[in-house]
Amino acid sequence: MSDELIIGGKSLKSRLFIGTGKYSTDAIIPEIIRKSGSEVITVALRRVDFNSSTGNVMDHIPKSMQLLPNTSGARNAQEAIRIARLAKAAGCGNWIKIEVISDNKYLLPDGYETIKATEVLAAEGFVVLPYISPDLMVAKNLVQVGAAAVMPLGAPIGTNRGLKTKELLKILIEEIPLPVIVDAGIGKPSDACEAMEMGAAACLLNTAIASANHPDVMAEAFGLAVIAGRKAYLAGLGNTQQYAAASSPLTGFLDN
Amino acid sequence: MEIILNGSPVTLESGMNVSQFLIAKSLHPETVIVEYNGEILKKNKYIQVVLQDKDCLEIMNFVGGG
Numbered sequence: 439m440s441d442e443l444i445i446g447g448k449s450l451k452s453r454l455f456i457g458t459g460k461y462s463t464d465a466i467i468p469e470i471i472r473k474s475g476s477e478v479i480t481v482a483l484r485r486v487d488f489n490s491s492t493g494n495v496m497d498h499i500p501k502s503m504q505l506l507p508n509t510s511g512a513r514n515a516q517e518a519i520r521i522a523r524l525a526k527a528a529g530c531g532n533w534i535k536i537e538v539i540s541d542n543k544y545l546l547p548d549g550y551e552t553i554k555a556t557e558v559l560a561a562e563g564f565v566v567l568p569y570i571s572p573d574l575m576v577a578k579n580l581v582q583v584g585a586a587a588v589m590p591l592g593a594p595i596g597t598n599r600g601l602k603t604k605e606l607l608k609i610l611i612e613e614i615p616l617p618v619i620v621d622a623g624i625g626k627p628s629d630a631c632e633a634m635e636m637g638a639a640a641c642l643l644n645t646a647i648a649s650a651n652h653p654d655v656m657a658e659a660f661g662l663a664v665i666a667g668r669k670a671y672l673a674g675l676g677n678t679q680q681y682a683a684a685s686s687p688l689t690g691f692l693d694n
Numbered sequence: 695m696e697i698i699l700n701g702s703p704v705t706l707e708s709g710m711n712v713s714q715f716l717i718a719k720s721l722h723p724e725t726v727i728v729e730y731n732g733e734i735l736k737k738n739k740y741i742q743v744v745l746q747d748k749d750c751l752e753i754m755n756f757v758g759g760g
Contacts, residue, residue, distance in 0.1 A: 457759060457760030458758035458759060459758040459760045460758065480759055480760055481756040481758065481759050482756065482758065482759025483727070483754050483755075483756055483757075484754060484756075484757045485700045485752065485753065486700065486719075486726060486753045486754060488699075488719065494722075494725050494756070495756050495758050496725055497725075507756065508760070510759055523734060524727050524729065525727070525756075527727055527734045527736070529737070530756075595760065596760075622760075642760075644759075644760030645760065
């Protein structure tokens with residue numbers, strides 16, 4: 439069965455998007471990519487620090503990967519737009535993850551500013567994937583202004599707490615005609631699997647892999663979980679019910 | 695002369711173009727992104743643009759992120 443995810447005209451086989459932050463060394467990134475099977479990877483844009491000789495993360499990302507730069511650090515639409523244009527100028531394609539955050543405690547995104555940035559950038563030809571709280575009206579507005587997908591959070595960034603917003607994610611999956619990619623908060627492969635079973639188009643995660651004792655093994659676990667969850671969704675989950683329903687025949691027992 | 699580099703004043707010799715400046719800072723022109731006086735500078739302009747006193751340069755690159 440062909441089951442490709444198409445975003446911005448690009449066909450993807452893997453429904454696991456991964457980040458590049460928080461690794462003990464960037465040199466592990468190629469192995470994380472290989473084990474996870476991921477084809478889309480996020481990076482951030484920062485001022486060069488002339489006081490430290492940190493390497494360039496791009497040296498560790500194969501050219502075959504679809505790069506998804508984020509606008510982390512942006513506190514309003516204007517800053518996000520500036521970062522997006524800079525990232526595009528780097529010559530790494532036109533995908534952008536809009537991330538507009540001014541709340542430092544929970545890192546929850548600003549829906550209004552995110553919509554404004556998405557509208558401007560989509561009109562400029564960017565493939566815009568906005569990071570949002572799972573708010574139906576924000577998501578509907580993003581559809582209207584040309585987003586390529588919506589990326590609602592499962593729990594606050596970096597918390598590994600899982601699908602705390604599950605009921606709202608279900609509503610977005612049901613109502614939004616774009617791919618719904620669960621981004622942030624996914625802590626365990628079972629969280630990713632559950633999101634996929636619910637009908638999410640993909641999952642994006644970083645901390646859960648990067649903070650594992652063995653990130654490469656965890657990358658493989660997440661890759662498998664996303665595949666399992668997607669297959670379960672396509673297969674169609676059976677109904678749940680209160681009381682037992684025997685799976686074996688209730689006639690023809692040996693003592694009859 | 696003095697320019698503003700990533701928000702801080704830096705003294706340098708006059709007559710340097712952006713490409714020469716990047717190499718002097720041990721940066722690879724291909725992997726960085728340059729904003730010159732508030733405008734994105736295309737890579738093919740790195741050699742043409744000669745830094746002037748009071749210029750403002752922002753030099754960025756990609757780092758790990760989620």
